[in-house]
Amino acid sequence: SGAISNPRDLVIARDAANTLAQRNSTNAQTYRLYGTYTDASNYERLSLSTTAGTGATIAAETAGTGADNLTLRLAGAGTSGVLWNTHVEPNTAGSGAPNVLTAAESGTLLTNEGATAQNYHTLPTAAVGLCFEFVVADADGIRIVAGADDTIRVAGDVSATAGYIQNSTIGGAVRLCAINAVEWVAMSYVGTWTVDS
Secondary structure, eight states: OOHHHHHSSSSEEEEETEEEEEOTTTTOEEEEEEEEETTTTTTEEEEEEEETTTTEEEEEEETTOOSSSSOOOOOOOOOOOOOOOEEEEEEEOOTTTTTEOGGGGGTOOEOTTOSOOOEEEEEOOOOOOOOEEEEOOTTTTTTOOOOTTTTEEEEEEEEOOEEEEEEOOOOOEEEEEESSSEEEEEEEEOOOOEEOO
C-alpha cells in the first residue's frame, strides 16, 4: 500500500537493456524480501540496503514473532562457491600513530609493504564475527594490539589484556577473528607470532 500511496519516493526504473533499477535521486534505497510478515513489528526478512558514501549491506533481519536467529547463506550453483573480493591495504603506520582499525573495516587484509619501521595496528573492540588478516611483507615487522579490555590468542598462547602479537619474518601471516566481546583468536597463522603475555 505504501508504494501506491507514496509512489514518488520509490522509483522502479529501466537503467539499461535488461537492467532493473530502484533509485530516487541521491536518496539511499532499501529492498526487503519477506519470509514472514504480520505487521511492521513482527517479521523475518532479507534486506539489501545502501548508505551514500559508505557502502551496501545485505542482512537477515527479524523482529517480534520472527525467529531470533536467522542464517544468511550465500551459495554458488553446482560445485562452484562464492567469490570474495578482499580489500588489501598496505600500511606503514608506526608506534607513534598506529593504524586504529574500525569494525567497518572487518574483512580487510593489511600488509606492512613499504614500512621503514615496525608497523602498528590497534584492533577495534572485539565483537562476534569481526575478522582481519595481516601479512608481513617487510622485515620491519607488524605488531597487532588488542583493545583496552581484549586479548589475542594464537594457539595455546594468549596475550595480556590490551596486549599484542608481533612477527618480523617476511611471509608471516595471521587471520584474527573475534569470538566474543573480549577475545580475538588466530583462526589460521603462518610463521611464529610472538605473544605479549
